[in-house]
Amino acid sequence: MVQGTTSDAGKSTLVTALCRYYQRRGVRVAPFKPQNMALNSAVSSDGGEIGRAQAVQAAACGLPPHSDMNPVLLKPSSDQMAQVIIHGKVLENQSAQQYHDYKNVAKTAVLTSWQRLTAAYETVIVEGAGSPAEINLRQGDIANMGFAEAVDCPVILIADIDRGGVFAHIVGTLDLLSASEQQRIVGFVINRFRGDISLLQPGLDWLEVRTGKPVLAVLPYLRELYLEAEDALSTRHAKQHDDPVFQVVVPHLPSFSNHTDFDPLLLHPEVNVIFADSPAQISGADLLILPGSKTVHRDLARLREQGWPDFIQRHLRYGGKLLGICGGFQMLGRAIHDPHGMEGQPGSVQGLGLLDMETTLQTGKSLRQITGRFYRQHIPVAGYEIHMGLSTGQALQQPMFILGTETDGAISTDNQIAGTYLHGLFDLPQACNALLDWAGYQSRQAVDLNAQREVGFNQLADMLEQHFDFALLDKVVAEFLSLCKQ
Template structure:
């Protein structure tokens, strides 16, 4: 397996730290002067990003590409599944949507997807000195072992070593590691090159007896114990943030967001969540929508179904009451479409064909079309001298008189709408709050002037450096380099260890 140029990170569970470790390794290797790329064979997530080649991949892989100093490319995540129902998902193959599939149908389709996965991986392996691969979920999901392309099935096909990571903060870390190893086949067990324990807090000396037992019991080395790091700027792969927001008394400006069943790209809210003066609260089913300064309707992978959920949960009445009290309302992508008068899906793009009445707050209608709009964009707010930059991922075509008063002016033209009374704003732009001037201007529009946010890009770069430092301090880096087929002494150090080289788009 040495000399493979690839190293795969698999986890004992979802959210064990796979994305974090891959991101950290990408920046650490790039900082050492290696041309490195991330790869995830198959991802299931509703947080996605637009690539340099005009495709769509999981957001985590786009962030990992940035850690490498690369523009994200469709080959970095050749299979992306975007759930639309409990049993079905839109399938994105090498950046392009190929349609909806039910879970059983996709099991048969995996044979075709496997070809695309291996094709994309080989292109990356040929183009880069190292490829850091992220698994999905757990390799011990034995019901999904047949034709696996996400974990050990992939690792066996390309003959790459695997590092298994587990989250000690959740408890049961030794059971997770030993149990996962026990459920693997003999060849898969041999492929595990070592363990990493994530999110440790406390005195490491107290953990040492357990680590020594683990190594003796499994015959596998512990390659390191990663500390619990605070203040990281890494977007979640899919799940809503699990870290509770501080009490409202500490964050006087309140942003309330309905936790839609098919919420998409909720990472748009991350810049607000990191402001100490702002409280962002996701409100799930069965809860009365609370008072807010700003209600934000997020993106959705199934807009008509999520709109029906809003009605059933009492949000329409709450929104009208909020507006009567001069509150502000902002919709992004699917949330923007909900603000209009009707949403039409004549071809059944997201569900059964038909039309659904919107909230009727902006004079516009949206028709879903087969071709997605996928592009990275930049421009300015229409009502303030503030730059914006982000991306569009949507299947809707919106038209109506409300668009005559746009919310943004982008390089390709106007975008979104702002109501005549300035209370309701809608836009297709994801990443709306990423630029500090735009974030400050939008908060001022919503009723909280005078804040000084930090650019998301600046915070993310600081996170990459913090993660690379963590790798250097807490992991067996000599073994990691050997697993990638590189002798540690042959790998040059970066002239400036605090800077990542700009490596181009590959």
């Protein structure tokens, strides 16, 4: 199991790297994250919903994603509420206190998935969540040491040296653990190092003497690495542009979800993507995209508060194109109805009124991986759907895609406004080129996201080959297992 001294220490990346390292050696390996909190999710092969990072890690293993790889997913809808997803299916919305009380039940789901994975694979690489030293979250923990103790799993602790204080992070984390938890940590990994390793060596020597545990690796900062972000919006891999390029603007809304939809545009050599909190931050746009949203009514209210409707009208008057994805598509209609209170109090909110349609939120969630083509064009498109709304209205008579045997989305009669429920619509290069062409930019330089992802996986595995002491890892794990038997 990989646990971190902090959030964003590199847990997801190291698990992905280990998955590809072992996969390249012919080991039947799978990823596992007992509990994840993220708005960036993916659809699993068994029709469930899991964290995006586990879907990426499954790809590194050469596997389709499965709901057992992330049995508990929490999707925040506010600072104090989250949608609880168990084995890929929505359970209910719970407050932080309600979920705290529910953890014993959730633990059963976690252990059931763990048993199935360990029965099917030779090696399972587990990812923790946040830090194991969060004192207020230790009771009933199923995400870090609580899980590791339950299944007797050895732990690697990873820390990020780039943010500073790496030795304090490691020693402080270790000090806040119980004696049995300290014993469970078999070694450390220091992540994102840049500089002369000889200058770091005295600190490594001190750390090993101070803790009695080895440093298994010092991993370099990989500047050119592309890997989908687990949750927080990341533009680290965005192309830098000196010349005027095609400008895409995305309102950065509170419940912005599935931001990896924009990775192919961020990687595009001729496209500049701006995530803006308000229209005051930008001077103009060629293409404006309303993104996916976990709580559409909340994001729609924010959109209005920040003055985006006026910007949208001006953008359209000047001939700009507007695209809505999933929740953003729903915002384009006349109204959004929530009779069951799926996003808060039951009721209806007025949409932007740009497409002749209305959406009703339902208790069931549509989850599927899907392929298809553009409507009236034989250009392939592929992606996935994650939504709880059913849209109806005249606008849907002119759809955007044919997905399977069904039509999807809508395009306005003047061809300026389009919307779809499809996430990942830019992932195929042909689809990305076609969408940019619709938006007014004839480009044939879209990246192949799947190929880019494979390059990243192998780059990570190559890094481990060079910098990770696997012989030492095998030794300390064997010693740990020997102690467990005594």
